[in-house]
Amino acid sequence: xxxxxxxxxxxxxxxxxxxxxxxxxxxxxxxxxxxxxxxxxxxxxxxxxxxxxxxxxxxxxxxxxxxxxxxxxxxxxxxxxxxxxxxxxxxxxxxxxxxxxxxxxxxxxxxxxxxxxxxxxxxxxxxxxxxxxxxxxxxxxxxxxxxxxxxxxxxxxxxxxxxxxxxxxxxxxxxxxxxxxxxxxxxxxxxxxxxxxxxxxxxxxxxxxxxxxxxxxxxxxxxxxxxxxxxxxxxxxxxxxxxxxxxxxxxxxxxxxxxxxxxxxxxxxxxxxxxxxxxxxxxxxxxxxxx
Amino acid sequence: xxxxxxxxxxxxxxxxxxxxxxxxxxxxxxxxxxxxxxxxxxxxxxxxxxxxxxxxxxxxxxxxxxxxxxxxxxxxxxxxxxxxxxxxxxxxxxxxxxxxxxxxxxxxxxxxxxxxxxxxxxxxxxxxxxxxxxxxxxxxxxxxxxxxxxxxxxxxxxxxxxxxxxxx
Numbered sequence: 001x002x003x004x005x006x007x008x009x010x011x012x013x014x015x016x017x018x019x020x021x022x023x024x025x026x027x028x029x030x031x032x033x034x035x036x037x038x039x040x041x042x043x044x045x046x047x048x049x050x051x052x053x054x055x056x057x058x059x060x061x062x063x064x065x066x067x068x069x070x071x072x073x074x075x076x077x078x079x080x081x082x083x084x085x086x087x088x089x090x091x092x093x094x095x096x097x098x099x100x101x102x103x104x105x106x107x108x109x110x111x112x113x114x115x116x117x118x119x120x121x122x123x124x125x126x127x128x129x130x131x132x133x134x135x136x137x138x139x140x141x142x143x144x145x146x147x148x149x150x151x152x153x154x155x156x157x158x159x160x161x162x163x164x165x166x167x168x169x170x171x172x173x174x175x176x177x178x179x180x181x182x183x184x185x186x187x188x189x190x191x192x193x194x195x196x197x198x199x200x201x202x203x204x205x206x207x208x209x210x211x212x213x214x215x216x217x218x219x220x221x222x223x224x225x226x227x228x229x230x231x232x233x234x235x236x237x238x239x240x241x242x243x244x245x246x247x248x249x250x251x252x253x254x255x256x257x258x259x260x261x262x263x264x265x266x267x268x269x270x271x272x273x274x275x276x277x278x279x280x281x282x283x284x285x286x287x288x289x290x291x
Numbered sequence: 292x293x294x295x296x297x298x299x300x301x302x303x304x305x306x307x308x309x310x311x312x313x314x315x316x317x318x319x320x321x322x323x324x325x326x327x328x329x330x331x332x333x334x335x336x337x338x339x340x341x342x343x344x345x346x347x348x349x350x351x352x353x354x355x356x357x358x359x360x361x362x363x364x365x366x367x368x369x370x371x372x373x374x375x376x377x378x379x380x381x382x383x384x385x386x387x388x389x390x391x392x393x394x395x396x397x398x399x400x401x402x403x404x405x406x407x408x409x410x411x412x413x414x415x416x417x418x419x420x421x422x423x424x425x426x427x428x429x430x431x432x433x434x435x436x437x438x439x440x441x442x443x444x445x446x447x448x449x450x451x452x453x454x455x456x457x458x459x
Binding site: 022023024026027028035036038039055056057058059094097173211212245246247287289 | 311313338339340342345347349350351353355360361362363366369370371374376377379382384434436438439
């Protein structure tokens with residue numbers, strides 16, 4: 001009899017235990033295991049190159065960027081390059097969490113641009129994982145500066161395009177990288193044999209030093225760096241620091257680029273870091289939720 | 292005699308699993324705003340389980356399911372404050388009895404015993420859970436930088452509203 005009773009007690013306790021375990025197990029079962037990776041990069045641009053990020057739905061972003069004079073260009077006389085600062089202003093808006101459109105104006109060659117950016121795929125972890133984010137970005141750029149070559153130029157001559165596919169991956173909460181192959185198309189080139197389209201690949205990354213400060217770096221390769229008029233172009237690149245404070249992102253960097261509209265810094269850069277032509281610069285972004 | 296006890300034991304198994312209530316669309320909101328900044332978020336995908344037999348109550352929510360009015364605030368919440376990539380979930384595991392929920396609240400990887408007023412009414416196949424309580428940000432080791440300290444309430448007013456259905 002006592003044996004039966006103990007069996008009975010055992011059975012009861014087992015069922016009780018099962019019931020308890022099952023109850024809290026139910027919580028875990030119900031959690032959707034797939035999670036979209038967020039905050040791969042702090043800004044919508046790294047130094048010059050666009051990142052996979054967009055501002056988000058209903059968010060208006062204003063970016064003001066400066067590139068100061070080169071260290072090789074009478075640095076003290078020009079007050080550390082501040083006297084010949086170049087500026088770009090950008091205003092963009094997130095139509096959806098994935099779609100972003102914007103306009104910009106750069107003082108180098110008085111280039112006005114407009115762009116569209118779309119997050120095609122987002123990196124995900126968990127059950128339905130996806131290893132990287134893919135964002136597509138295209139811009140059209142209009143050079144307003146007068147030509148000095150004495151030739152009558154059509155309005156369309158002033159236009160150039162930039163298209164890129166930005167592959168980005170957040171490896172850990174602090175390390176993210178991007179690889180963005182792209183192309184620049186120029187409506188006008190100096191000579192008949194010069195290619196209108198050049199191919200590019202940007203490599204970039206960031207390491208977070210703490211919650212609000214990150215180290216960034218990027219450089220871009222191109223397939224054709226000399227033109228028939230004798231001009232040669234260098235590999236654009238730089239290193240910087242991202243500082244985030246509430247609604248602002250400050251990006252302070254040292255690069256060998258001066259132009260800030262995509263085709264110009266990417267495909268027509270003449271500064272060489274090897275010659276000591278480094279420039280200080282910054283981008284500051286401010287977001288406003290207008291929705 | 293032996294068979295009789297086994298039969299009773301088996302019978303007892305059935306009602307134990309028949310008293311469980313569950314939802315996967317529970318609502319949790321919190322408000323840590325101040326006169327300077329509107330900081331509030333809502334998740335509508337919290338899970339809750341309740342066993343009316345044992346009084347056991349569990350609630351769990353994915354931190355990234357909290358939606359803020361501002362996308363950037365949501366990003367900061369997940370990235371810098373609750374660190375959702377490291378601590379993806381917040382949970383409560385405990386019991387409900389006599390108008391109080393008593394148990395362990397886990398958030399940001401920190402577990403704390405809580406004892407808060409709650410209401411849980413069972414009507415037929417439905418159990419309605421409602422509770423409101425403050426969550427001290429410091430208790431859960433969520434760091435707030437000095438520059439924004441006056442914009443964030445040190446205690447997040449948290450509200451849980453879940454309609455649980457009997458599991459069959």
